[in-house]
Amino acid sequence: MILCTVQHVKKMYGGNEILKNISFEIHDQDRVGVVGQNGSGKTTLFKLLSNVDQPDSGSIFIKKDAEIGYLAQLPAYDEDMTVIDVISSTFYEIKEVEDQIKKVNDSLSDPEQSHRLEKNLNKLYRLQEEFEELGGYLIESKINGVLSGLCLSHLSNNSFYHLSGGEQTKVGLACLLLKEPELLLLDEPTNHLDIETMNWLENYLQKYKGAVIIISHDRYFLDKVTTKTIDIEDGECRLYHHNYSGFVKEKENNLLLEFEKYQEQQKKVKKIKESIMQLRDWGARSGNEKFFRRARNMEKALARIQNMKRPKLQRKKAAFEFSVNKRSGQDVAILEQVSKSIDGRTILNNIDLQIRFGEKVALVGKNGSGKTTLIQALQSNEFCSGNVKLGSSVTIGYLSQKGLTADPKQTVLEIFREKVDMEEGEARHSLAKFLFYGASVYKKACDLSGGERTRLRLAQLVYEGFNFLILDEPTNHLDIDSREALETALEEFKGTILSVSHDRYFMNKLFERTVWLEHGRLDNYNGNFDYGLEKRRK
DSSP states (O other): OEEEEEEEEEEEETTEEEEEEEEEEEETTOEEEEEOOTTSSHHHHHHHHTTSSOOSEEEEEEOTTOOEEEGGGOOOOOTTOBHHHHHHGGGHHHHHHHHHHHHHHHHHTOGGGGGGHHHHHHHHHHHHHHHHHTTGGGHHHHHHHHHHHTTOGGGTTSBGGGSOHHHHHHHHHHHHHHHOOSEEEEESTTTTOOHHHHHHHHHHHHTOSSEEEEEOOOHHHHHHHOSEEEEEETTEEEEESSOHHHHHHHHHHHHHHHHHHHHHHHHHHHHHHHHHHHHHHHHHHHOOHHHHHHHHHHHHHHHHSOOOOOOOSSOOOOOOOOOOSSOOOSEEEEEEEEEEEETTEEEEEEEEEEEETTOEEEEEOOTTSSHHHHHHHHHHTOOSEEEEEEOTTOOEEEEOTTSOOOOTTSBHHHHHHHHSOOOHHHHHHHHHTTTOOGGGGGOBGGGOOHHHHHHHHHHHHHHHTOSEEEEESTTTTOOHHHHHHHHHHHHHOSSEEEEEOOOHHHHHHHOSEEEEEETTEEEEESSOHHHHHHHHHO
16 A cells, blocks of 8 residues: 655755655555765655655655654653653553543542442443553553663663763654654664664564655665665655665666667767768758758757766765875784773773784774773773783874864864865865865854764875774764765775774675674674674674
């Protein structure tokens, strides 16, 4: 059954046409991934589907009485509400019935209400039936399952407004999943999730009763969950009946076929134009009208040929190409019996780690396990005990989770030149390689998106020439094209890399060594993420 139909939808923002001509259908239990470059209009599409915004033209039809769940639509909560209060408020209908049952039970135990005994018993029976039909007896189990899956159980009694932004987002996601709307819209749901939680969410969505549309740049997640892909490019979209990997193959094949057709058409057009010129030349020389008449007929035939747009075999991608000013020694970093405690809690407990020149090491662990603490303390040598030794000639380039730390009023150009000694013209040329074109180099730091902040910091790192890169979630906020460009650059990097990541595709492709941080201790695996995971399961 068709749940949602989108027909010829157009939407403009600030004079720019974001969506030009969008059409597709969503059926019951569809699992659809939405992909496209940053700024292509994916989130705009979600706002239109959820009725947060309206299209300029075209139409969107939603099945009658179908509920749509979208994270951006979460209401504001009272300041004194705990996490469990917020999540329980999802079931307000059941809570009302439960309150009525309590009132009736109180009446039954009240001697003054004995004359209404039969009436109250009938009412209680009806309410209990309604409670069961609404799934009231399953609520506690459902809530506990989702809290546990999203690693929120330990926060259930905490104030919602005292949580971090990432934790609030996870609570919002929990509310959405528990509502079980017919159409679930998830915009980057794996942000702020560790690998264990992502695995749980993948399994949950695979069994979900309704339809799910997911905006994500996590290729592994898309492959696991989705069976269809909507590709948004240049304001238009195309639906593929494959997960992400299948979509990539089909799109490449389609592009090659379209390019062949385009080349054939161009050859045909060129041949007709040459024939027209030749006929006109013959007519001019001989004075014979029939040559001009044939030329005019061929011009009419040429006008009837629909001119194909040249297919884009390559889209513009950020040009990451890291340079190394000076090679480091063979030993890059050595940690011996290192410990670190914060507010009385042991984060790192007698850790040993050796990183050698040219290694690419992935640091993996649950949220809160101490990964960021480890890489920050490694740079500052701020450990409670143990020894840290950096090798000779080691220069560290660091990318934080935020991507960039800068004065909010500074422009992109000013921020870049603060770290990289370049003339303005050369700097603008370099920034263009990172998709900062024209006037966008004068954009203020406070107006940059997460993806832009990451790209700008990576642009600095590319030109600074460090030989040891420490990267904290480098693929966060980057679209798939930028992730692929970054992977290629890091693959060719001549120095050493230590990276924290939850991007399984990224880790499997790039890293030949995985260190797993859990309960303050490190386990070392001489292989990629999947290899380490398999070893841990055994």
